[in-house]
Each structure stands twice: as structure tokens, then as C-alpha cells.
Amino acid sequence: MRTSASRTGSGPGRMGRIGSGAAAAVAMTLLLTACGGGAGGEDAAADVDFAAEPTGELRGWGFENTDDVGQARLDHAAGELGDVTIELDQTAFDAQKFTTLAVSGDMPDVVQIDRQFVPTYAAQGLLMPLDACFTAHEVDAAERWYPHVLADVTWEDQVWAVPQFYQPPxxxxxxxxxxxxxxxxxxxxxxxxxxxxxxxxxxxxxxxxxxxxxxxxxxxxxxxxxxxxxxxxxxxxxxxxxxxxxxxxxxxxxxxxxxxxxxxxxxxxxxxxxxxxxxxxxxxxxxxxxxxxxxxxxxxxxxxxxxxxxxxxxxxxxxxxxxxxxxTGGSAFVIPAGAQNPSAACAWALDLTSGDAWIAAADARAATTEEEEDRNGINTGLFTGSPESDQEIRAEYASAEGYPGFEEAIGVYYDVAAEGAxxxxxxxxxxxxxxxxxxxxxxxxxxxxxxxxxxxxxxxxxxxxxxxxxx
CATH class of the missing domain: 3.40.190.10 (Periplasmic binding protein-like II)
Structure with a gap:
């Protein structure tokens, strides 16, 4: 995989910051008034061979200011999709821009958005359901993600996004x-x-x-x-x-x-x-x-x-x-109904959220923790949205030696993750x-x-x- 824009966004432990606010409200009003509901996304997904070997060009959007965690996962996906050329829009997601792109028909292949947007766009026929994507890649969604994380992106008994991250309060x-x-x-x-x-x-x-x-x-x-x-x-x-x-x-x-x-x-x-x-x-x-x-x-x-x-x-x-x-709370990857390369988008999103990708990210965060003195050797772990990855990272990487208060807090965050809604x-x-x-x-x-x-x-x-x- 060749990435033309290697810097993709992430906030604290995230691959991207999600834009909302007033622009989102305006965009949603336009969406409600200008776009009728329908099965556009379902119809588009029905014609996709998600099991096809990923090739060609893939356009992604919703990425901004990459960090160690995000870059490590992108590098991992690059190794998995050697025949795909990725063009990344480095700007943060904007709901008004998404609506404009939907109307113009110039949608990217995969977009990173806040999970709260997913059911809205799914109901308007602007996203593809991804159940067939999961099946083609032998991914059991119920096993990979916490049930409450998966519920965020489930609408009318279909899953419409590939979730990532879960920041339990x-x-x-x-x-x-x-x-x-x-x-x-x-x-x-x-x-x-x-x-x-x-x-x-x-x-x-x-x-x-x-x-x-x-x-x-x-x-x-x-x-x-x-x-x-x-x-x-x-x-x-x-x-x-x-x-x-x-x-x-x-x-x-x-x-x-x-x-x-x-x-x-x-x-x-x-x-x-x-x-x-x-x-x-x-x-x-x-x-x-x-x-x-x-x-x-x-x-x-x-x-x-x-x-x-x-x-x-x-x-x-x-x-x-x-x-x-x-x-729950976090972001997700969606495939718009107008995507030109949805099979590659499916494979890429799943590679970015695989167990191997998260371990690569955890390795990168561990190196950063060691290199940057102001972190005081404290590694708070990663909260991926996947219980298996969370527990593996907790056991191998999370540490706050010499700081019992941080150790307690890290433990509470990890322990309560399974109790989410x-x-x-x-x-x-x-x-x-x-x-x-x-x-x-x-x-x-x-x-x-x-x-x-x-x-x-x-x-x-x-x-x-x-x-x-x-x-």
C-alpha cells in the first residue's frame, strides 16, 4: 500500500478528531430536507464482492494529525494491502461536507466518523451495511467488539460501520x-x-x-x-x-x-x-x-x-x-453508498482494527512512553473497542510503576469497560x-x-x- 498523505489524525489515543458543532446541525438539517430515506446503501452493498482481492486506488477521509498509535496501524495496514494505493484527506470529518459530497456523488471510499453519526446516515441510505464485509473476511463482529460498542453502529439489525476505540468515563x-x-x-x-x-x-x-x-x-x-x-x-x-x-x-x-x-x-x-x-x-x-x-x-x-x-x-x-x-463513545469507519472501491475499503478498515494492528499500536505507544520523559514511564494502555485486544494490551503494556494512583485509575478504566451501555x-x-x-x-x-x-x-x-x- 502506498499512502500519499501519511499524516492521519488522532487525538489522545485516537486516530482522528471528529468535527461537529454548529456545522453538524446545519448539515443534518440539509440532510433531512434534501435527502430522502431509502435502501441506497443496501442496494450498493448487494453488488459488491467484498471477498475480492483488494486492488486499485482507495480514497479515505476524516483523518487529521496522526500520532504514534494511528501511524502504527496505518503502517500495519500498508503491509497487508500491498496492491492498494491510498489517498488520504487529512482534514477532520465535517458533517456539512459529508452531505455536500453525498449530493455531488463524489464520495470517498471510507470515512472516519463519530459513531453517533452512523445511524443517521444509515437511515438516509448514505452508507453501506457491512455484514457481508464481515462475512467475507470471516470476522465475527460479536466476538471482535464489545456488544455495547457494536450497538452504537447497529441499525435495523444491520451493522453499518467498523468501530474503533472506546473511552469509558x-x-x-x-x-x-x-x-x-x-x-x-x-x-x-x-x-x-x-x-x-x-x-x-x-x-x-x-x-x-x-x-x-x-x-x-x-x-x-x-x-x-x-x-x-x-x-x-x-x-x-x-x-x-x-x-x-x-x-x-x-x-x-x-x-x-x-x-x-x-x-x-x-x-x-x-x-x-x-x-x-x-x-x-x-x-x-x-x-x-x-x-x-x-x-x-x-x-x-x-x-x-x-x-x-x-x-x-x-x-x-x-x-x-x-x-x-x-x-460507550468513539469513532468508526464507514463505507459510503457512493464508494468506488468498497471491497478495498472493507479490507482496509478491518486491517486497521485487527488484533495485530492494535498490538503494533501498543508497541509504538510503549516506545513513545520510554522515549518521552514527560510521560514519567506511565503507559495507560489502549482502549480499542475490542475486549480481546484490550485485555492483551492491559496485560503486556499498561503500567504506572511508582504511581499507585495512576495504577488504580488504569485498573478502574479497564475493569469497567465490560460494564458499558x-x-x-x-x-x-x-x-x-x-x-x-x-x-x-x-x-x-x-x-x-x-x-x-x-x-x-x-x-x-x-x-x-x-x-x-x-x-
């Missing part, structure tokens, strides 16, 4: 703050919500009416769907229809509302959190600006240069019965997420009651879902 604790406040990390357990709130309040420091230290940052807006799952709710049902106003979801919002109020209020807490330089010297753990917070696994890598300045630990989030719990797949997933975030902000700042905010969000989300379903 857990509660990352600050041992210094907890000790000072007389709080045990075991109190951060939803089976006793009153004790949870009391622990957060005890760790909070007020300077008059202002918050100078946040006891617990739940990321109540961005992680709202996960909190709802923890309370037994969820944002969509099995058909993908929104369920934002479920009683369990209301219970979750009311808990978060009380949690913020115990720490000085949502606006005050958000102001402190927004002012923290989480990626630099001003991070909340080195400067004791936070007692505990919900963070995805990648944040451990951010803290490794500060290993001598922080005293971290970790506990899993729990459900209301106290069971360990987390939620999918946030749910819906053709209106982006709209539902947007309405949920708006509702959470409205409720937490006190503009509307939780009941009113969720009811309004449900109405708007259902309207978007109905619009998609009718096409």
Missing part, C-alpha cells in the same frame, strides 16, 4: 482534596444519592458567594445521557425514537440539579470548570481546583506529565443499585442530543423546571424523528 478522584474534606471515594455512589451530594458539598470551597473549588464535576450537560442511563432511563427506545421525558430521566435531572445547587449552583460551578486549563499546568488535579470529576479514559494521558504533582485515584460511576457502570442508535441522534443538551442547560440554570425542559425537548426531538421516519 469513570470518576477520577483527587485524593488530596478528599482527605482534606474527610470524604471517602466510596461515597460517590448513586445507590445513596444523598451521601453522594453531601460528599460533593464537603469538597466544595466557597469564597463568599463564589466557588473557588468544585467538589464534583458531573459534566451534567455533555454527560446527561449517561446519567440518565445510570438512573435506569435512556434517551431513545429500541426503535430509535426519543424518550427524553421518561420518569427515570427526570429523576436524573433532579439529582444533577441538587448536586450543582449543593456546590453553589450550576452557573458558579460551570464558571470555575470553564476557567480551568485542563490540558496544561493549570489543570484541576495539580492545583486542587476539583475534588472529583467524570472523565473519559484519554484524560489519564493528559495528566501523566503531572504525575509528581497530582494524587489521583478512580472509582466507576454506578447505577442506582450500586453496580459499576459506564457508557450504548447511548442508543437513532436516525435523529444528532437532533436528540442537541435537544437534550438544551434541556439540561435550561433546567440547570433554572430557566425551566426539569419537567418542562424535558417535555419541550421531547416534543422537538420527536418532531425531528418523525421527519426522518416519514422519508
Amino acid at each position: 469513570v470518576i477520577l478522584t483527587n485524593a488530596r482534596v478528599m482527605e482534606e474534606a474527610g470524604v471517602d471515594a466510596g461515597a460517590l455512589d448513586l445507590s445513596d444519592p444523598d451521601a453522594f451530594i453531601a460528599a460533593a458539598e464537603a469538597m466544595t470551597v466557597m469564597d463568599g458567594s463564589s466557588v473557588s473549588r468544585v467538589g464534583f464535576d458531573p459534566q451534567g450537560v455533555s454527560k446527561a445521557a449517561q446519567w440518565m442511563l445510570a438512573f435506569g432511563g435512556g434517551v431513545v427506545d429500541e426503535s430509535g425514537a426519543p424518550t427524553l421525558d421518561r420518569p427515570e430521566n427526570l429523576e436524573a435531572v433532579e439529582f444533577l440539579q441538587q448536586l450543582y445547587e449543593a456546590q453553589g449552583g450550576f452557573s458558579e460551578v460551570s464558571g470555575v470548570i470553564d476557567s480551568i486549563d485542563i490540558f496544561g499546568d493549570g489543570n484541576g488535579y495539580a492545583n486542587d481546583l476539583v475534588g472529583a470529576a467524570v472523565f473519559d479514559q484519554w484524560y489519564l494521558n493528559v495528566l501523566t506529565p503531572y504525575a509528581d504533582d497530582v494524587e489521583i485515584g478512580a472509582v466507576p460511576m454506578t447505577t442506582t443499585d450500586g453496580s459499576p457502570f459506564t457508557a 450504548s447511548l442508543g442508535a437513532s436516525p435523529a441522534g444528532q437532533q436528540i442530543r442537541g435537544e437534550l443538551e438544551n434541556a439540561m442547560t435550561s433546567a440547570l440554570v433554572g430557566e425551566r423546571s426539569p419537567e418542562e425542559a424535558l417535555a419541550q425537548a421531547q416534543q422537538a426531538a420527536m418532531s425531528a424523528y418523525d421527519q426522518v421516519s416519514e422519508q
